[in-house]
Amino acid sequence: MIKVENLCKRFGGFYAVNDASLEIAKGSITGLIGPNGAGKTTLFNVIAGVHAPTHGRVTLDGEDITGLPPHVLFHKGLLRTFQIAHEFPTMTVRENLMMVPPDQTGEHIWGAWFKSAQVRADEAELRRKADEVIEFLEIPHVADELAGNLSGGQKKLLELGRTMMVDAKVVFLDEVGAGVNRTLLNTIGDAIIRLNKERGYTFCVIEHDMDFIARLCDPVIVMAEGTVLAEGAIDEIKANEHVIEAYLGTGLKNKEAKA
Amino acid sequence: MEILNAFVLLANFVLVPAIAYGSQLALGALGVTLIYGILRFSNFAHGDTMAFGTMVVILFTWWFQSMGLHLGPLPTALLALPFGIAACAVFVLGTDRLVYRFYRQQKTAPVIYVIASVGVMFILNGIVRFAIGTEDQQFADGARFIVKAGEFKRMTGLDEGLAIKASQALTVVTAVLVVAALFWFLNRTRTGKSMRAYSDNEDLALLSGINPDRVVAVTWILAATMATIAGTLYGLDKSFKPFTYFQLLLPIFASAIVGGLGSPLGAIAGGFVIAFSEVMVTYAYKKFLAYLVPADWWAPDSLMQLLATDYKFAVSFIILVLVLLFRPTGLFAGKSV
Ligand SMILES: Nc1ncnc2c1ncn2[C@@H]1O[C@H](COP(=O)(O)OP(=O)(O)OP(=O)(O)O)[C@@H](O)[C@H]1O
Ligand SMILES: [Mg+2]
16 A cells, blocks of 8 residues: 655755665554664654655555655545644644544635535534544543643544544554553554454554554564664564564563563 | 813824724734744735735726726725735735745745845835835825814814714724634634644644645735735825835734734734824823813923824834733734744
């Protein structure tokens, strides 16, 4: 579905992503792990059109999408969340969610003036959808709170909620679980699996929580120093010497050995 | 009676002019604040954008007048206003295309935009002076007053008269309508909400599928509309002179900043704060005090004016400094400056 070929991204003299090639299969939940500063977020940014790549190519279903701006990619069904949660601080949580779906009648000035019945119907539908998402994320008590006032974890949930407002093809999640408590993390995991099964979303998930990755992801891609170090099922990854050295550390190996 | 006289005097020379002037500043500041909120720079060309829009309105007004077109008691300029707005919108969209778009694509620092806008300001300035001249231009017609001082005196039997110019009433009515329409647009329509979203968080707006080019274009059109309306109302109320419009930049920016840059509500509040301060500080209170204090107690021998009218621009500065000292983000907590 998504194919990344020889991607490089340079900041000044420093290659944050250095010749990374990988593929994300349709219908998969692909995990992306690696040490801090490995270039995972930068890879997302390049794929999602925030940064133009220094070199390399990205394709979506065979179509070259390298360097397309984010709003165009959005309309092609490519969504992402931010590692550091973003929100529209002066709008309520519900309004934040309702901002997402594109191509509503009210979007066009003429529509806003002359098709008010249609606009209202759209709004009602949107609101229903937003309420569903709010219910799902178990944050109904803050639905009318300004998003700027949410806690860090709640903002993360809002990030995930945003991707549930439209029918996406592929969703890039950048540490949706960071700062979210265990129970909710499991709920998020369930949500991802459900979206994947029921709505056919393809996911690419960055996460440092290995249990979370192990439960959800197949395959798992490991990045280190800007390139892809290894790729495969989680068990292969956990056994891979290079990965242990670069990321997992020997602690995990010992723990596994004991268990 | 004396107290009533004093009040009417104050209403005539402070209240009415300040409300009209405040409405004009508010409309001007709304344009500045919109550009700041969405495009994230202080547009120094705004005063001259006002001059440009107004100039087109004046040219059309003259043309209509020469053809014998009139709106009865209303100024012919109202008929010309849509043409001025359209021309001004086309012009600012052109400058955006030629100048600002390049910097946007380069993701330049805001200060570069500001300098670029100073360049645009000089060009606009040149065009306006070249086309219509540097002189004062009168283009107001229709009824002059809706309340005349003499009639007011006769009706009330007071010594002091209250005059309300048609242009002042028109200013306030138009400003209320325009502001209501703007707020409806920003808060109720999808495009308006996209603009708010874009102003709140540009990265997220893009990732929500909001088309930045559209947002930017709509912002410029709104700013041009506000600028032309504000400029025309100011011109009808006072007169049109390119240099005056350039000078208006200071009170307009002061209004936007005092209210909180990026906050439309703040721009309106700021406009009135600045207008009232300017008019009140430069008003000579001698006669007013004479009504209140019996002459045998104390008779002021000066004009009792806090600041000569020549210094009225300093007032904007003083208010600006005072507000920023205590509330760095402005009265309505816009973006910090
Ligand atoms: N805009 C930027 N300008 C300069 N350097 C950057 C920029 N963005 C990222 N980098 C650098 O690129 C490297 C990779 O950063 P990145 O955010 O992709 O890491 P990451 O794998 O997401 O790490 P983490 O797990 O901590 O989130 C870092 O060394 C970082 O300093
Ligand atoms: Mg990261």
